[in-house]
Amino acid sequence: MNLTIHPLIVLLFFPGGLFLLASGLVFQWADRKLVARFQNRVGPRFLQPLADVLKLLAKEEIIPEGAHRGLFVALPIIALAAALTAALYVPMFGVQPFFSFQGDLIVTIYLLSALTISLGLAGANSVDRFSLVGATRTLTQLFSYEAPFLLAVIGPALAAQSWQISKINAYAGETTWFIVAQPIGFLVALVGLMGKLELPPFDAPEAETEIVAGALTEYSGRGFALFRLSKDIELVIGLTLVAAFYLGGIANPLDFVLKTGGLLLVMALLQTAFARLRIDQTVGLWWRVGALMGLVQILAILAGIYIRQWWL
Amino acid sequence: MGLEVSTPWQQVLDKIRTWARVNSPWAIHFNSGSCNGCDIEILATLTPRYDVERFGIKLQGSPRHADVLICTGPVSLQAKDRLLRIYWQMPEPKFVIAVGSCGLSGGVFHGCYNIVHGIDEVLPVDVFVPGCPPRPEGIIYGVAVLLEALKSGKRPERTMTVELPAGFEMPQAEVRQ
Ligand code: SF4
Numbered sequence: 001m002n003l004t005i006h007p008l009i010v011l012l013f014f015p016g017g018l019f020l021l022a023s024g025l026v027f028q029w030a031d032r033k034l035v036a037r038f039q040n041r042v043g044p045r046f047l048q049p050l051a052d053v054l055k056l057l058a059k060e061e062i063i064p065e066g067a068h069r070g071l072f073v074a075l076p077i078i079a080l081a082a083a084l085t086a087a088l089y090v091p092m093f094g095v096q097p098f099f100s101f102q103g104d105l106i107v108t109i110y111l112l113s114a115l116t117i118s119l120g121l122a123g124a125n126s127v128d129r130f131s132l133v134g135a136t137r138t139l140t141q142l143f144s145y146e147a148p149f150l151l152a153v154i155g156p157a158l159a160a161q162s163w164q165i166s167k168i169n170a171y172a173g174e175t176t177w178f179i180v181a182q183p184i185g186f187l188v189a190l191v192g193l194m195g196k197l198e199l200p201p202f203d204a205p206e207a208e209t210e211i212v213a214g215a216l217t218e219y220s221g222r223g224f225a226l227f228r229l230s231k232d233i234e235l236v237i238g239l240t241l242v243a244a245f246y247l248g249g250i251a252n253p254l255d256f257v258l259k260t261g262g263l264l265l266v267m268a269l270l271q272t273a274f275a276r277l278r279i280d281q282t283v284g285l286w287w288r289v290g291a292l293m294g295l296v297q298i299l300a301i302l303a304g305i306y307i308r309q310w311w312l
Numbered sequence: 313m314g315l316e317v318s319t320p321w322q323q324v325l326d327k328i329r330t331w332a333r334v335n336s337p338w339a340i341h342f343n344s345g346s347c348n349g350c351d352i353e354i355l356a357t358l359t360p361r362y363d364v365e366r367f368g369i370k371l372q373g374s375p376r377h378a379d380v381l382i383c384t385g386p387v388s389l390q391a392k393d394r395l396l397r398i399y400w401q402m403p404e405p406k407f408v409i410a411v412g413s414c415g416l417s418g419g420v421f422h423g424c425y426n427i428v429h430g431i432d433e434v435l436p437v438d439v440f441v442p443g444c445p446p447r448p449e450g451i452i453y454g455v456a457v458l459l460e461a462l463k464s465g466k467r468p469e470r471t472m473t474v475e476l477p478a479g480f481e482m483p484q485a486e487v488r489q
Binding site for chain 1: 328329335336338360366368373376377379401404
């Protein structure tokens with residue numbers, strides 16, 4: 001679907017800005033509701049995430065002693081900005097991305113990592129021991145899932161011969177779904193996304209039974225609300241990316257809802273089914289299994305490409 | 313939360329704020345020397361059977377994220393400073409629910425040499441939930457009473473002066489109506 005809208009509207013309302021924030025809240029609600037249903041609970045009400053965010057925004061923000069004031073205030077904004085910017089290159093809601101250039105896949109992935117890094121910095125910018133342990137774990141996890149996730153995303157990019165998300169998306173829509181052609185890549189991408197979002201079983205960085213709330217322990221009010229919002233938007237972006245690459249592309253809003261919804265269902269099931277891994281188990285899983293599987297997938301794709309060129 | 317709530321814009325903002333606050337009470341649980349009976353009941357309240365996420369109630373680990381301090385026990389002299397510390401680490405606006413007979417008056421520990429006899433001796437408590445221990449339904453009802461009071465704009469008066477542990481500075485409290 002191709003639309004021409006004024007860039008300012010794109011940035012502020014649709015599909016950037018407000019619409020993106022709203023969809024982040026909706027996806028957070030859907031995630032919590034699905035997990036609740038899997039646990040045989042009723043689950044939160046539809047407006048619950050909105051109430052949470054508004055309440056946090058209306059609360060006092062305490063800047064703890066020993067933290068760098070400027071950094072403390074700026075990091076949530078940087079995180080949210082990174083998430084919002086990354087969304088502009090992704091085919092959100094089935095609309096063509098408005099800003100698109102050769103290589104925007106790499107930019108998007110870096111922006112999503114910038115979010116995690118500001119989370120880690122937010123934890124490190126504190127004298128609180130729980131924040132520090134949380135920050136260490138956040139960054140350790142970043143180093144473990146990033147490589148396999150990147151490998152998994154490169155698969156479709158290699159097959160489509162492009163580093164441009166919109167081109168890969170279009171290519172994925174024309175051929176057979178990549179989930180059939182590259183099942184290992186899909187698995188790695190999906191589980192990598194869960195690691196990126198720090199969802200259970202990869203929630204060691206914010207394990208509330210051990211380290212209170214991880215890197216965000218000292219954040220209250222506005223800062224916490226912004227970090228939560230950027231996490232929600234990261235969830236939407238991640239789901240859109242994986243759906244666009246592996247589930248046959250996103251061509252229209254209906255596609256978007258069905259495919260990301262289906263992915264969310266699987267992710268909620270995985271969240272409920274598995275218990276939290278220790279941080280060393282997470283790293284081991286990613287480097288011993290995830291990265292190797294990703295590499296095998298890439299090699300298979302490269303071989304496939306060469307064989308095809310040789311034949312034709 | 314200014315005193316001069318006059319313009320319609322401010323009234324709308326206040327309505328939204330109250331709505332959000334009533335619909336999303338995040339709790340933190342602190343045991344100030346209780347026998348653990350009440351704490352087990354609080355944990356039972358948080359299980360899927362009672363599913364308090366329906367009301368938006370969520371247990372938070374960090375006092376910085378919490379709105380409601382759910383506190384049990386008669387406040388032993390050991391726990392008193394910690395209780396105050398937790399309380400002052402919470403951002404405004406914050407509310408306190410005292411759960412169990414111990415939190416009300418000292419309960420079975422009444423007359424002991426090493427307790428303060430009740431949470432309201434130390435903190436401004438908004439809701440008391442009696443029982444030894446109270447059932448999960450009782451605890452949920454206590455939270456509902458607090459939310460009801462918030463909705464109608466009332467709030468149990470805070471007339472107490474709170475004693476601060478050494479090294480703590482009182483944050484500038486806002487005037488509320
Ligand atoms: S009220 Fe009863 S159950 Fe609760 S802490 Fe006191 S003695 Fe234990």
